[in-house]
Amino acid sequence: MGLLRRSNQDSFGLDEALQLFVVCDGMGGSAAGEVASSLAVKTFLHTAQQELLLGAASPVKTRNALWRATLASNRAVYAKAGSAAEFQGMGTTLVGAVVEDSLLTLINVGDSRGYLVRNGIAYQLTLDHSYVAESVRRGLMTEEQARHSAMQSVITRAVGTEVDVHPEIFEEPLEAGDVLLLASDGLTRHVSDAAIAEVLSQQGQSAVEGCRLLIELAKEDGGTDNITCMVVRFSDADSEPRPGMTPWLDAQ
Template identity: 35%
Template structure:
């Protein structure tokens, strides 16, 4: 299914006000209905290399996989092709970045976060590693869809600190999971129901560290009719508040339903479940 008709997608990335280079990378494939955001880390330009590798490799491999098979089709274990592909390809990207970091001294220690969304069958399959986020605006309701793989989130979960204390912590960038740092890493993958009118925001921490969630929600609510303007405004707000990091956003607006095409046998099986 060509998702262009039901999804509007805008991507923006900016170095911010302090850093000279941009270690974030973004890509979207509106036709196949997926988006990828990566926030690289590492000395010199190594973070740039890691995030660039991650988005380029995933962009290519997901496209190939979803041309070959519908993301909603299931394998023998009942898992969707979207889930199977995301798990396999994110593991492969991790291996590629890890090998590059091991074999080339200038890339030693490089890594990246990843957040990926695949829109199919009136849902979105979300895979993430690290602290880049996905948010959703549905009507008046604004929610963070992903949970950070970070030291701060672990401290919040264990009751050591409150979310308010976390906002002012110095330990913002300590991730507990990243792509390319270890030989293996597991992506966290979940499916979420999608409704027409939903607006999804993928972002690097350069946005949510600089701009409060309430302000992000108000901006999305006010400007979601013009996604280009909305993306520019979110980046401007981060920069106005100091822009201490690179800031990247992907906005996805859902314009209609997109159920998977199913044959009579699949419909019959679904009816009996």
């Protein structure tokens, strides 16, 4: 388990039939972060399911489904945040993915990440919306400074904090043997890309075992936040998705 937080503000969900996955990391006082992430996951799945089941499959339809699901999540969390004083200011990160016809499509807001592990290398496919990441991209901070910055938890975009939200969307053709990882920053703050690649490149490893090993590494490095990861492996034999996921809930 995590080592510091008493409550779990992470949420996750999936529709295995549609190969639809989502991880959210909530923020807000008291239980507001839990409410934000749970509502975002529920709304995202419901909206994406409706969109994906309409008409013939296509990359454009998949992108639109993820986009509309994220906007719907933003509207739902924003409305809830304005409904009572205890929810004011709450929000959540979101990273979602759909696998269809060997094409991986991802969407993200905030600093929860999507990775593709291929041939022993972990590629971060999503773009962090955080103070340190944007400072690195602008040349104001080095990667090393970012790793040790006290501003690591400051995100610049979130679901539900504003009337409008601006997600990023990405596509990547899949190959046999690829591994997809969706994770909250409770994992990626403590586990390097190289370590992610090493763990998830182990032959014969189940998706659930991969999650467990990553979580143990995050705990060993301090476990300062809720840790949630979802791993989906693609069989070397037939490229069919073999999903496995383990949510990690923090305790005191």
